[in-house]
Amino acid sequence: MKKIAFFDMKPYDLEWFDKLNTEYEIDYYSEKLTYLTARLAKGYDGVIAFVNDTLNSKTINQLYEFGVKVIALRCSGYNNVNMKAAHDKITIMRVPVYSPYAVAEHSMALFLSLNRKIHKAYNRTRNFNFSLNGLTGFDLNGKTVGVIGTGKIGQIFIKICKGFGMNVIAYDPYPIENPDFQYVELEKLYRESDVISLHCPLTESSKYMLNAQVFEMMKDGVYIINTSRGGLIESEALLNALKNRKVAGAGLDVYEEETDLFFEDYSDKIIDDDILARLVSFPNVIITSHQAFLTDEALRNIAEITLGNLEAYFNDKPLKNEVCYCQKKGDVTSECN
Secondary structure, three states: OOOOOOOOOHHHHHHHHHHHHHHHHHOOOOOOOOOOOOOHHOOEEEEEEEOOOOOOOHHHHHHHOOOOOOOOOOOOOOEEHHHHHHOOOOEEEOOOOOOOHHHHHHHHHHHHHHHHHHHHHHHHHHHHHHOOOOOOOOOOOOOOOEEEEEOOOHHHHHHHHHHHHOOOEEOOOOOOOOOEEEEEOOOHHHHOOEEEEOOOOOOOOOOOOOOOOHHHHHOEEEEEEEEEOOEEEHEEEEEEEHOOOOOEEEEEOOOOOOOOOOOOOOOOOOOHHHHHHHHHHHHOOOEEOOOOOOOOOHHHHHHHHHHHHHHHHHOOOOOEEEEOOOOOOOOOOOOOO
8 A cells, every 4th residue: 555645734634535545545744845844754655745835856855865756736736846856756746626616706705805894894793883884895796807817717706707797807828719708918907907816826927926016007996816826916015005005905815925824823923924914904905824725625626636646646547637847838748758
């Protein structure tokens, strides 16, 4: 029986992995996978890693020296993996789609909460304050939403927006065929959108795509939603845009420096990250800790696909969910063989 080391384990991970696993001896570790914790994987055939594990060249080389053959990411993004270091050493696999509905719905939940001040109303009524002052929002019908990234999550988010009667404009360097919405250039999207929602991967070209210069292009009072990757937004620039009222509200499920913070409880500690501390203090900012994926359906799919990826690897089946340093967008394994 193959041995698998499971890193950054949380209680909600266990239910479906334990239910569905019949093939592997899985040992669960609460530690994040880093260069320093890679020693825990010595003697294992593979590891299961998560979005905030640090899979840099040092970690990859350590795992390779310890005999690890495959890394099964239980997430879709892999910007935390040094793919060049892993090439020809360790096979990297991911879960490309687990529940795009979960993430798209969470994106809209963040926006609705911000616009209709649900978080404020909740706190007020718990103190028997039933005043409506300061809780005014606006109709979504007829407003323009700019969607950056039209993969599966972006497309579902667009359908949700259309259900509210919103006008949708979108940008993606790889547009889909026959869309029922309008593609525009990024500058036009920035200038015309009442709401901007990010649904794109973090790459060298997309890092800090929302920066001080870009915020200046936007409408006064724009809303920003990000359930993709924190590094898409330059956090200090967002902070300043909120302070000068350019941005009316921000719903963030991700943060560029989240690695050592999100998924953990720091409620009795002082946080050294001044930008995050200030963002959390703003009444028009809602931050959730990378929970957009967290539905029962998604957790089952993640476990099912991750275990299926391992089964394919260890039984010499086609690796449809492999990611490789040399592959192009839309190409899975043809250049990796």
